[in-house]
Amino acid sequence: MEKDKAARRGMGRFSLVICLLFALLIIALALNLAVGSVRLSPNEILDLLKNGRNASTESLIVFNIRMPRMCLAAILGGALAVSGFLLQSFFRNPIAGPFVLGISSGAKMIVGITMIFLAGSISLSPAVLVIAAFIGSLLITAVVLLFSQKVRNMELLLVVGIMVGYICSAVTDMAVTFASEQDIVNLKYWSMGTFSGKGWDSVVTAALICTPALIASWLLSKPMGAYALGEGYAKSMGVAVKPFRLALILLSSLLSACVTALAGPISFVGIAVPHITRTLLKSSKPALVIPAAFLAGAVFCLFCDLIARTVFSPTELNIGTVTSIFGAPVVILMMVDRRRRAGQ
Template identity: 40%
Template sequence: MHAEAIQANLIAPLSRRAWVFALLLALTAVMMVLNLRIGSISYPVNDLIGALLNPAGKSDISYIVWNIRLPRTIAAALGGAFLAVSGLLLQVYFRNLIVGPFILGISSGSTVMVSLVMLTSIGLGFSGYAPYLNTIASCLGAYGVTALIVAIAARVRGGATLLIIGLMMGYLCGAVTSILTALAEKETIKGFVLWQMGSFSGFKWAEVWIMFIVGGLMLAGTYLMSKPLNALLLGEDYAASMGVDIRRFRLAILLLASSLAGLVTAFAGPVAFIGLAVPHMARLSLGTSDNRVLLPGACLFGALITSLCDLIARMWLSPVELPLSAITAFFGAPIVIYLLLKKGMKS
């Protein structure tokens, strides 16, 4: 009987996780279909399927689906997954549930570097390589802020202090961006302001492929690090005893987290709270801290929540499109408040 009870306890969580993953897959698929179907012009499901099966079709629906809605839908799902994994890695690194790429100012660092490309003459002569140039600049900005945050975090203790430092970094980066915007020419300001609001609109297939290939490789590398990540949760001494090179491993975590956040910011602009809120949602739903389970769970949650927020941003006050970060804040801000209150009550 005792052995049967233990086996039942092992099977129950696995069964629950299987149901959660199945539900997430189904909801994400439904949300992506809704993003393809609903817009300023909505199409019946049969017409949508016909357009998807005929990419070379000459009809208006085929053009809209394949050149406007499908790239945006895929980009939103990928972007949400990347931001969620970036946030999860940062939370493991700092051992703090209230950190994320936007909260720590990493996305703001990316914004500063992209503003240098978009608002100054740096990008002149490279217009044909704009996606690549923005991506490189965004990642460099993310690396720079991450390095500063790590240096400061080594000198302070307490999640609230780290949170405040991250917010101050965001304000400093925002100040630099504001100065560059004030000095820029009017022709360049409009495009930058639209980008800075955060949106997956206007995605081209070349940009989607960059996100898919580059981000996919980084996700694969992150998943291969699942076991060392679990070991790190138990402390650096334990991870070192398991053969993990702590110095190189921590550097790899930061590079992957910053690169994933920078990649999304380069194309979609700064998107708030997905990287902070989604990993916490995954932990609560899956009932585990095992990164072998959390990483794919965070990917699915990120894709689902970001796709939902993108749909709301498009349709809430249609034909006016709302900033994506304004919608994601409604999901993320309450979770930040909850975590801070929970931590305050424990202390």
């Protein structure tokens, strides 16, 4: 039957993309384990994986450094991509993202302030940082939403977002002026954005926050699809628009806050990866895009992290530097392409 063929073609494409992304994920994971200042052969790694931890330096490198780092890059990369996709669904515009709307900078500001002024009184566990980042994200999201009611034009809203981002950075810089030497080192290190130096506790925190948030996001696929037609149509189909919008914003903020708290602000992944995913899938169906974007985000960040720590080894680049180099051109191309198509 014709329609079955069509339906199968859609699903076939999805399966194909998922398989491709899984293959890339495995390659990326293997490279991340093997490549570095200490190069390990596949056999050595397989040996270590088979026999478990031992006291050797290699074991320490694989289990305590590379593995948690790679897990974190994968989880947070995926979370960032999904966070971006949620924001894009919210604004019904593919150029929305946590970084360009200043939401990541808001998270950074509150985390920075927390690091400087509360470092003495509370322990800065990953969970505390996530809470601080979540508060910062929500704060800036609220500001952006306030503006979005006045400015209907998305490009203008982006400018507002970027400006708000600068204000947040300025506040962060101001806070740094009053910080102690040790805090500054910590803050600088963190605020540049990196997956390095994170232990398993960060991975566990990330997994505990992102897993339920990602599942919840996927469960919002159905109303997200309806909402793509606009509020009026969504309402007419039975979507409770207000709670739905709130859920989108909370989930998106939580995911991007988790990333910012654990790895610092990472730019452009939230826009570039969902765009690439939609293009690969040739579909915007949220039920398909969310899992694919998660995988693509993981792959993207794993490769970016690999580049960050190997290209100028032993000096490491910020992860944000690498994601910008690869992500920003995608975003530019996308905007140009949209303009061109809108002009037709």
